[in-house]
Amino acid sequence: MNGNNQRKLAQRVQEIPPFHVMEVVRVAQILAARGVDIIHLEVGEPDFSSPELVVSAAKDALDRGQTRYTDARGTAPLRQAIADWYAKTGIYVPPERIQLTQGASGALLLALAVTTNPGDQVLLADPSYPCNPRFIEAVGGRVHWLETEFDTGFQPTLAHLAREAGPSDTNLMLAHPANPTGMAVPPDALRSIVDWCNSSGRHLVVDEIYHSLMFKLGQNSSLTYGDQHFVVGSFSKYFNMTGWRLGWLVVPEYALAATQKLAQHLFICPSSIAQSAAVACFDSSVLEEAETRRSELKVRRDMLVSGLQRLGFKVACVPDGAFYVFADAVALTDDAQAFCIDLIKKTGVALTPGIDFSSRLPASWLRIAYTQPVTRLEEALLRIERYLNDRV
Ligand SMILES: Cc1ncc(COP(=O)(O)O)c(C=O)c1O
The missing domain is CATH 3.90.1150.10 (Aspartate Aminotransferase, domain 1)
Incomplete structure (x- = not known):
């Protein structure tokens, strides 16, 4: 046999x-x-x-032997550089709330692992980035599909959420803007959804991997409307660094200690070389x-x-x-x-x-x-x- x-x-x-x-x-x-x-x-x-300056910074990091584990949260200079970048748009996130991850993928998985118990339902727009249901299922959660239509840019609205959400829906995932549509959540809708999650005690995970690649003015980051939710960022798309596997998670204060603990256990840290190099992303050139x-x-x-x-x-x-x-x-x-x-x-x-x-x-x-x-x-x-x- x-x-x-x-x-x-x-x-x-x-x-x-x-x-x-x-x-x-x-x-x-x-x-x-x-x-x-x-x-x-x-x-x-x-x-x-990938930007030339970043490539040469990676070579330099290798030459200088920066090949060891880093702080589980990510290196201090990179967390500071990301915080400074947000600050330029009027968003103040202390570097302590920034967790470096293996791309946005690592950030999505981490945010869901911290917030979702087996059997919990996560509200998710249909259509969606196809890996999202896999992240939810990987931590034992269940997808509660929100059937969106083109007249709302395939994004859920507050009315939609209020109608659909029940007590088992402990979490909402948004993408702003989304894949496959490239559509953002309009500012008023985004503000009201952030408020709804806060007032109903639901976790909110906003994937903003494409936020810097927005063409329309006034489409603010969800961080403009609150600091009690998770926000996902990445070096993959705006900085053209898909293969470097580096992203980040802005973590709300209430989940900070738990997220850091879990990140350390699951991943130890993201690539030290990628982190060293990524600081150069914020050079003006x-x-x-x-x-x-x-x-x-x-x-x-x-x-x-x-x-x-x-x-x-x-x-x-x-x-x-x-x-x-x-x-x-x-x-x-x-x-x-x-x-x-x-x-x-x-x-x-x-x-x-x-x-x-x-x-x-x-x-x-x-x-x-x-x-x-x-x-x-x-x-x-x-x-x-x-x-x-x-x-x-
Ligand atoms: C909406 C969305 N989120 C996350 C990811 C994963 O990105 P990363 O390369 O940063 O892991 C992608 C990749 O295409 C995406 O489209």
């Missing part, structure tokens, strides 16, 4: 739905190996490289470059949204930020997954089917990431146009 066959893996692993985009990626890889020019608009990662890139993303958004609309895609919400357009291709297909697979095969343009972000919305939704230069986006639109014309 083979003993291995009797070992049962955890239920939570068996219930993870597949990423449908992986089929698009698989076809793209085969085509690329044959020399086909693939335009990658499926990945949630900018085409920009790096911040200037990051802002230039943000402006570039806005140019891309504008051309892509109008190009997609011209081709018949319904872009219900013009994204406030990040680098995604969530579009309904209902005029072109009722099965975005089949559409994406046929499109990659015939044109080399890779998109992500919307089913990876929502199993509830009609299957005609898809996500397009503008993580390529304008000329490549123009080329992608041209290829899609030819593809659509050839079909008729």
Whole structure:
């Protein structure tokens, strides 16, 4: 008898739905190996490289032997640099409340592990970043889906929450702005949701990984409206450091000791080299470059949204930020997954089917990431146009 066959893996692993985009990626890889020019608009990662100053600071950290464990909260200079960065926008967070983590992913997991008991329900917008349910399940929580619509930018509203939330819903997760929509929570709604969580004694975790990549003015950080909730940040997107695995969690005072204790036990500390290097992110030249890139993303958004609309895609919400357009291709297909697979095969343009972000919305939704230069986006639109014309 083979003993291995009797070992049962955890239920939570068996219930993870597949990423449908992986089929698009698989076809793209085969085509690329044959020399086909693939335009990658499926990945949630900018085409920009990490800032040069940060790269040289990492080399320097290695040369200086900064390769040991750091303080479990993260190094003091980096926590101070993040606090100073917030202070420039009028938000005062003491460095003691900043916990460095392994990307926003580590921060989300940590915040949920600190706040969620087995069986507790976490309110979460549908559509959502597909890893969020996994973080909730990993700590024994259960997802309470909030069915959002495009007229509220696929973000929950206070009325929605008041209607939906029950006593088992101990936690609310928001993304501001969100993936896959790029939509922020409008200021008044955000303030009222923060107040609602405070007054009803619910934990609130706001993922602000894309907050610095906002194009619309006046979309404040949730920290403007309170200091009794968790806020997630990351070096991945704004600073183009996805592979460095560094992010942070702003921790409310009431959960500080517990969060630090758990972070130490779960992770010891994030990479010492990445932490040393990341201090250079706040150098004025790096911040200037990051802002230039943000402006570039806005140019891309504008051309892509109008190009997609011209081709018949319904872009219900013009994204406030990040680098995604969530579009309904209902005029072109009722099965975005089949559409994406046929499109990659015939044109080399890779998109992500919307089913990876929502199993509830009609299957005609898809996500397009503008993580390529304008000329490549123009080329992608041209290829899609030819593809659509050839079909008729
Ligand atoms: C909304 C959202 N949160 C968190 C993450 C994870 O980011 P990190 O690379 O910082 O772990 C992503 C990555 O795409 C994301 O889109």
